[in-house]
Amino acid sequence: MKRLVISLPTRFRRPTLAVGGALLLGGALMLSGCAGGAAATKDDAGGGSSRADHQRQLTDAVDAYVQEHPGLIASVSVRHGDETLDYGTDHRYQTASIVKLEILVRWLMLRQDDKLPHDEYQLAERMITASDNDATSHLCQILAPKTKKDAVPGGTDACVGDSTWGTDLTTADGQRQVLQAAFGTTLLNADSRAVVKKLMGTVEPTQDWGVSAAAADGEKTWLKNGWDIRDNGWITHSDGVVDAADGHLIYLSILTNGNDTEAKGISHVEELATITRDALSLRGRAFQASVADSVGVVDDAPPRGPMVRIG
Template identity: 35%
Template sequence: MSYPPSSPPSKTAALSRFRRAGACAGVLLASATALLSAGAAPAVAAPAEQGPVTAVVQPRSQARVTAAVLGLGGAGREPVLYGQDALYDTASIVKVDILAALLLQAQDEGRRLTARERALAEPMIRTSDNEATNVLWRKIGRAPGLEAANRRLGLTSTKGGPGGKWGLTQTTASDQIRLLRAVFGPAGTSKAHASPLNAESRAYIQSLMSRVAKDQAWGVSAASDTEGALKNGWLRRTTSGLWDVNSIGRITVDGRPCLVAVLSDGSASMRDGVSLVERAARQAVEAAARR
C-alpha cells in the first residue's frame, strides 16, 4: 500500500548540534502536548456539486506520538525518548521484524534464504506488499515465531498480532530501537548488544531498507539531509476511523549515523499522521542534540 504524503519541510540547521559526542546518551522524557497541538484540525469534506448537501466530517484526532533516538557512536547507550514509551500497533513496520525472524530461522538451519523467500522479502520491505507479508508471517510461525526471534533480538515489550493480523503486533519505540540496533549496530558492539543476525543477514535487511519505493521515502528521513534506510507503516483502524502511522530507520545527522523510531496513533487522516511523525522525528533528534 502506498500513499503520496506532502513534501517534507526543509531541514533545520539545528541538526548540526548532533556532532556532540554524547548527543544521544541518557533518557529524555518530554511532553508531546505542544507537538500534538500543532497538528492540523480535522478536515471536512466538501459537499457534492449536485444533490443533497451533506457534510462528511472526519473522525476527531486523538493523536499521540513517541519517538526514540540512538546514536551509533558508542556501545551500551540507551535511546533518548520523546514522549511516553507506550505500546502502539506496528502496522507495516513489523515487516522488518518478520524478515529478521525469517533470517534467524534460516541461520539456525545453516542455510541462506531460498529464491522464493527472497522474492517475497524484497516487495515486503521495498513496496510494503501485504500478500508477501502474509506468506512470510505464516512461514515464521506467526506471533509465536516472531516472539521467539524477538527474545534473541533483545525486544522485551513486543507482542505479535492475533492470527493473521501481523499489523496489530504491539510494540514500543524502545523495542524498535533494539530491533534497529540488531540490524544496523556496528561490528565490535558490546556483548550485551551483540546481534544474533550474522553480517550477511544484517547487510540484506539494510540493503532492502535503503531501497524503499520513492512514494514511501517519508518519515524519519525528515530529520536528515539524506534518505537513509527506513520502513514505514500505516493503518486505518476500522473501529475508530483513526490512523496508526509509524516510521523506523537509520539516518545520518551531521555525518553521524543515528537510529530513529517514531510511533503514533489517533490521527484523523494519514496525511496528518505523516506530518506528526516527521515533526516528532525532527524534534526528537534536536532534543537529543541538546543533551
C-alpha cells in the first residue's frame, strides 16, 4: 500500500488522535483503509456539521480561554456564508478606533453620488490606514450636520449631530453588521466598496494584527482595529473580513476588555481569531478534547508542520 503524506499549514497544526485503525488530525478523519490512502472528513463525506456544533465549539473554546486569563472580557461575532456564530454579544464596549469604519461608511454614503473630494479622501485614508485621530475628528466635523441617525446597521450613530467619536458603546454583533454594511451592496456602490477594500487592505504594518490571524495562507484580509487604555485595563478590538478559500467572506468582530497591556490584548484577540476560525470547521482544542475523551490522544503533531502518514 502506498504511503500518503498530508502536510498542513503550521499556523493551523492540530493534535493527532487515534480512532481505531485511523488517525484524526484537527477534526479530519484519515482512514488507513481508504482506496489510495485518501482522507475523508465528515463534511467531505456529505454528512456536514451543524451550526449547533459550530456554536458549541465556539462557546466551549472561548469559555475555556477566558477562564485561563482572569480579568479578560471577550465577545465574538462571526458570519460565514449563511451561518452566524456569537459569543458574549450582550456585553457592550467603548468602540475606540473600530468606529472609524462606521465613519468611513457614513462619509462614502454622503459623497458616493459624485466624485470624492480629494481633501476629504485624504482624511479618510489617514483615518483607516494610520488610525489618525485628528483626521477622524476633521472628517466627523464635516459629517456631523449631514449624516443621519441609524444610517448604518449595527452602528453607534458616530458623528451624528456632533463630532464626538470613540466612546460610544457597541457590541460584537453590532460591529459585525457594520462590516457587512461596508462590504454589502445595500448602502454602498461598487466604487465605494472598492475604497473600503483599498483602505482596510493597506493598514500600516504595525496595525496589521487581530482578525488577520484567522486567515489561512493565501487568504486576503481587510481590517480595522481599535485600542485604548481604561480604568480596568486596555480595550483591544479587531474588526475584519477574510476572503476565505471556499469563496465566502468571513465577517469577524472580536472585542476585548480588561487586558493588562496593549500587547497582551493583541495576543488575546489573535488567539480568539484562531479559535473562531477553528469553530467554523470544528477544529481546535475544545473539539479535540471531546473526541479525546472517547478515543484517546496519541501524540502531538510534529513541531514542523504536521505530517500524518497513512499505510
